[in-house]
Amino acid sequence: MKILVCISNVPDTTTRIRFTGSKKLDTAGIQWVINPWDELSLTRALELKDANPGLVESVTVAHVGPVSSEPTIRKALAIGADSAIRVNSDAHDAYFVAAQLAEVVKADNFDLILCGIESSDFNGSTVGGMLAEFLQYPSVSAVSGINIENGNLSLTREIDGGKELLSLAVPFVAIVQKGIAKEPRIAAMRGIMMARSKPIKLVEPVMTEPLTEIVSYEMPPEKEACRFIDADKPGELIDILQNVEKVI
Amino acid sequence: MSVLVYTENWEGKFKKLSYELVSYAAAMAEMLNTSLTALSIGEVDSAELESLGRFGASKIVSIENEKLKNLDNQAYTAVIADMAKKLGARVIILANNNTGKAVAPRLSVKLKAGVGAGVSRLPSSLEPFTVYKRVYSGNAYAHIVIKTEVRILTLAQNSFDIAEGDNKPEIEKLSYDLDPALVKTEVRDVNKQSGKLLLTDAEIVVSGGRGMRSPDNWAPIVELADLLGGATACSRPVSDEGWRPHEEHTGQTGKIIAPDLYIAVGISGATQHIAGVSASKCIVAINTDKDAPVFDVAKYGMVGDAMKVLPGLIEAVKNVKSA
Incomplete structure (x- = not known):
């Protein structure tokens, strides 16, 4: 079984987001990282490979982005991915990215494809599902567990108020959320050294017309300063919540 | 031309989220000068279906099919796409919840229709x-x-005001001929708690952070939430430590919620936590550190130790509730 983990390159979640004009992200001082959910997917893929050495042949990461994302791809290799594929293009929109990833999957016949449920930049939650539809593969969303039992895959899916246990045959796309792995795996020195010699395959994009376009950004509305209430006067706070805010 | 909204049901019932969704879709239909059809999949009785009319759906299509009992992304996509084509829908609206996130992107590729996710x-x-x-x-x-x-x-939860009227919708129960080969996922087991208020549905949420110091100190958080008819939540370190279940983790990688009232107790307010609660209508923060970042997003704040502040708040709530 060949596993593909799709990764997105995003600003570190503690980065202060600013724009140059209204259309362009100001990249000065931004630390770029693997999208947190993709990092968890990669961790789980590597755990599955470690636990099922005969069954899981390889873990590959795929990314759609320009050459400037290579440090993030190297990081994925340092964490333990065997190889990487980079589609050499800006990520115009989710539809464009999914169309590129579909070509990557078709070219190498990956069996299990993992996508994070959303990326922390555009918060769209769409690439994984789009990819599955392009491929006409089944997809399962909100996956918080993937296990291999007797050579078969089982998935845990989060539903309102509980969980479901699902089984299905590869190939399919699992769209994963928190819980899939306990903590993201961290690259060790040996991994960092080895990553230098691991291959990043470069692929040119296929022609795809994006369906959406971001026309402008704006900052969240300015918030009024917090109104402090004396901790010895809980009645005052409750009165405000009841009679001014009308929320209780 | 028309607007189509997919209204999910939970054991045969709709909830506030469904009515918000239909209200939004009705406003959308009005903008486009067209009518709104709501699609329901699963067993829902006529009275419940009719309730969607009050929020502006002029027609309700209800599909019951044993094969669609569990969510299968491919099968649901096929059903909704067929309905959209039949109606000539120009806008298709879903909730930005697990189901909407599972189906909307597949629908996008199937219909070559762009997605606005979480509007x-x-x-x-x-x-x-x-x-x-x-x-x-x-x-x-x-x-x-x-x-x-x-x-x-897909509509972000709690972002649109519910508008209720008294329309009587037309209801059509449709038998749908589903290609059984489409259903490739098999649900083997379900582990579900019924009757419990879901964090994502709660209008009031009381949330505890590491400032609570120990899992043994959670009783006042739970009591305050119960008194207010709300749900409990926690920050990431708390769920990572196993003090509280993972389902309660709110924040960027956990649940994203937007209640009317969010009370953050002993939570410093890391950006990742705020990302999960910033859309709340009113945030109250209680923290010992007056410079904690949580006060930058809170509307009201109290500086003090949670274990000392909470009993007073509980007492004050009891007073107004009994008045």
């Missing part, structure tokens, strides 16, 4: 079709143009 307002313009949504986990917002003729929108 929080009506479009600011129809030509070009421009939607508004949060990006960078709430650190910014974006205006996005959807360039296709059919558009798919």
Whole structure:
């Protein structure tokens, strides 16, 4: 079984987001990282490979982005991915990215494809599902567990108020959320050294017309300063919540 | 031409989220000068279906099929796409919840229709079709143009006011001939707690952080939430430590919620946590450190030790509830 983990390159979640004009992200001082959910997917893929050495042949990461994302791809290799594929293009929109990833999957016949449920930049939650539809593969969303039992895959899916246990045959796309792995795996020195010699395959994009376009950004509305209430006067706070805010 | 909204049900019932969704879709239909059809999949009785009319759906289509009992992304996509084509839907609206996130992107590729994911307002313009949504986990917002003729929108929860009227909708119960080969996922087991208020549905949420110091100190958080008819939540370190279950983790990688009232107790307010709660209507923070970042997003704050402040708050709530 060949596993593909799709990764997105995003600003570190503690980065202060600013724009140059209204259309362009100001990249000065931004630390770029693997999208947190993709990092968890990669961790789980590597755990599955470690636990099922005969069954899981390889873990590959795929990314759609320009050459400037290579440090993030190297990081994925340092964490333990065997190889990487980079589609050499800006990520115009989710539809464009999914169309590129579909070509990557078709070219190498990956069996299990993992996508994070959303990326922390555009918060769209769409690439994984789009990819599955392009491929006409089944997809399962909100996956918080993937296990291999007797050579078969089982998935845990989060539903309102509980969980479901699902089984299905590869190939399919699992769209994963928190819980899939306990903590993201961290690259060790040996991994960092080895990553230098691991291959990043470069692929040119296929022609795809994006369906959406971001026309402008704006900052969240300015918030009024917090109104402090004396901790010895809980009645005052409750009165405000009841009679001014009308929320209780 | 029309607007189509997919209204999910939970054991045969709709909830506030469904009515918010239909209200939004009805406003969308009005903007486009067309009618709204709501699609329901699963066993829902006529009275419940009719309730969607009050929020502006002129027609309700209800499909019951044993094969659609559990969510299968491919099968649900096929059903909704067929309905959209039949109606000539120009806008298809779903909730931005697990089901909407599972189906909307597949629908996008199937119909070659652009998605506005997690929109929080009506479009600011129809030509070009421009939607508004949060990006960078709430650190910014974006205006996005959807360039296709059919558009798919998923609506961020608690972002649109419910508008109730007294319309009587037309109800059509449709038998749907589903290709059984489409259903490839098999649900082997379900582990579900019924009757418990879900965190994502709660209008009031009381949340505890590491400032609570020990899992043994949670009783006042639970008591306050119960008194207010709300749900409990926690920050990431708390769920990572196993003090509280993972389902309670709110924040960027956990649950994203937008209740009317969010009370953060002993939570410093790391950006990742704020990303999960910033859309709440009113945030109250209680923390020992007056410089904690949580006070930058809170509307009201109290500086003090949670274990000392909470009993007073509980008492004050009891007083107003009994008055």
